[in-house]
Amino acid sequence: MTKPRLLFLLTEVSSHLTPELQSGVHYSRIKNMPHVTLRFRLPDEQVELNAAMQGGDAKAAIWNIDQYCRGVLKHGEPSPETRRHLEEIREMLRERPGLLDD
Known part of the structure; x- marks a missing residue:
């Protein structure tokens, strides 16, 4: 999607917001949300960067x-x-805490 098209869509959406949201109350809450920054020394840590970026796909x-x-x-x-093998696979996937959690 091109930037002008995206800007147009955002403008269209914002025109339907309540006055409270248009005033920036909602946006100021987003600005204060906690965030995490990961730093990698490239090119030495390229593999680790790729793993971090593809983590969501791997989890899916x-x-x-x-x-x-x-x-x-x-x-x-x-x-x-086959049943035994499938049950073993499922057990192995659950050995890592948080791997299958939302």
């Missing part, structure tokens, strides 16, 4: 794997050996 992929295993266990008819 892990969640999808967990859901796939859950679906096969719940709705499929896996062999006893």
Whole structure:
């Protein structure tokens, strides 16, 4: 999306805001929100930077794997050996605290 188009859309949205939000009360709350800055020494820490930037995608992929295993266990008819493997995979995914939490 181009900047002029984005600016137009933001203008359109702001015209429908309540007077309180238009006055900047809402925006001042956003400015005071806590934030975190990660710093990496490039190019030495390029791998770590890439891992940090792709963390959300990795977490989504892990969640999808967990859901796939859950679906096969719940709705499929896996062999006893396959069932054991799927349960082991799900246990391994849950060994890391916070990995599958929202």
